[in-house]
Amino acid sequence: MSEFEITREDGETKGRYVLIHDGAEAEAELTYSILSPQTRIADHTGVPDAMRGTGAGQALVxxxxxxxxxxxxxxxxxxxxxxxxxxxxxxxxxxxxx
Structure with a gap:
């Protein structure tokens, strides 16, 4: 699997993980909603076509x-x-x- 850099951004009610693949300009993301301190709803995963098949989505999860x-x-x-x-x-x- 290639090298991934994953960062996490948290807001008050929403957040996301952002993945950059080998320093590429495009980024993949997994977004979530913060339902409570004990629960996050994973609501969307987006992987650009250029990153498909690299394992980026699985790395985010x-x-x-x-x-x-x-x-x-x-x-x-x-x-x-x-x-x-x-x-x-x-x-x-x-x-x-x-």
Missing amino acids: KRLVEDARAEGWKIVPLCPFVNAQRAMHPEWADAFNV
Whole structure:
């Protein structure tokens, strides 16, 4: 897998993860809504065509899961991509509220 730089931006009610692939100009993102201190709703994952097949989307979801575990909140996978990744990774089940 290529090198990814992922940053997280938190607002009062929304946030997002931004991924840059090997210093490229384009960025992928995973957005979420903050429902409560214990719950985040993953609502959208967007990966530019130039990054498709690089593992960028999976890297974003993995980071979301890592942060949920570290900070003690659960993910509601409203985004179809996040939900598909959840189904493919049963080892992540503890991070989700489904």
